[in-house]
Amino acid sequence: MNILFEPFQLPFMARALTQLVILGALAGTVGVLVLLRRLAFVTDTLTHTVFPGVVIGYILAGDDGIFWGALVAGAVTAALLTLFARRVSEDAALAMLLTTLFAVGVALVSRRSGYAADLTAFLFGRVLTVTEEQLVQTSVVTVLVVALLAVLRRPLMLRMFDPEGARAAGVRVGLLDLVLNAAIALVVVASVRAVGTVLVIALLIVPAAAARALSDRLAVIVPLACLIGAAGGWLGLAVSYEAAVSHGLRLASGGTVVLVLVAMYVLAFAAGILRRRLARSRVSRAVSGEVEPA
Helix, strand or coil: CHHHHHHHHCHHHHHHHHHHHHHHHHHHHHHHHHHHHCCHHHHHHHHHHCHHHHHHHHHHHHHHHHHHHHHHHHHHHHHHHHHHHCCCCHHHHHHHHHHHHHHHHHHHHCCCCCHHHHHHHHHHCCHHHCCHHHHHHHHHHHHHHHHHHHHCHHHHHHHHHCHHHHHHCCCCHHHHHHHHHHHHHHHHHHHHHHHHHHHHHHHHHHHHHHHHHHCCCHHHHHHHHHHHHHHHHHHHHHHHHHHHHHHCCCCCHHHHHHHHHHHHHHHHHHHHHHHHHHHHHHHHHHHHHHHCCC
């Protein structure tokens, strides 16, 4: 059990754990909406389109500018995505935004002498270098996103399960889509320093998918996704630390967290299959008991 607690006595590991627990809860909440709305490609697009903002922020203000550059890029992307999706097909809008803005980021970062190292850091993150300021920024983003989704939960649910009914009821579907896109963008912004623009998609999709495999009730899926996301961050950090300290095997913390999350999903998927089989067995026994002759 020491592996789960001993590493986090170090200040930098404690900060990394706090960041990933917060991100796990945030991404788990938003990820359920992403999963049920089938917006995984939208999420992938947003993780790439904030990249030029990350680069520009870093060029202008160093590490302190990354968050604000990503925030501006995320807001612009959410607005453009919502606008373009109403003019052309959603797939075409996503493809255009992803390729164009990501290419801009790559072109900008390639002008730096440490191109390869900078690109790796931007794409895969440096969770062990998280600062107190970044923890505050992530906490503020989490509070804002969760509060926004809580206020709009009823129209968001209606939009998710009955879009035509939502339009007939006078719900502004386009505005709700913009809100959800902005929430996804904020998760990406909050995660960019910890796990990078590429691996953040795993935090949004995998915990929600694992929770969905374990339950069919939305009231259970959301907190379960948050718990899985936070637990994956904790275990991933502990595994990467143990591998480096005890076995001399260097494992990237962000990548290890994602692998742990995927392993948790595999276990949840297997447990979900077992759960459904047991449920069908109980129903079959109940039906058989009802039709038995008196």
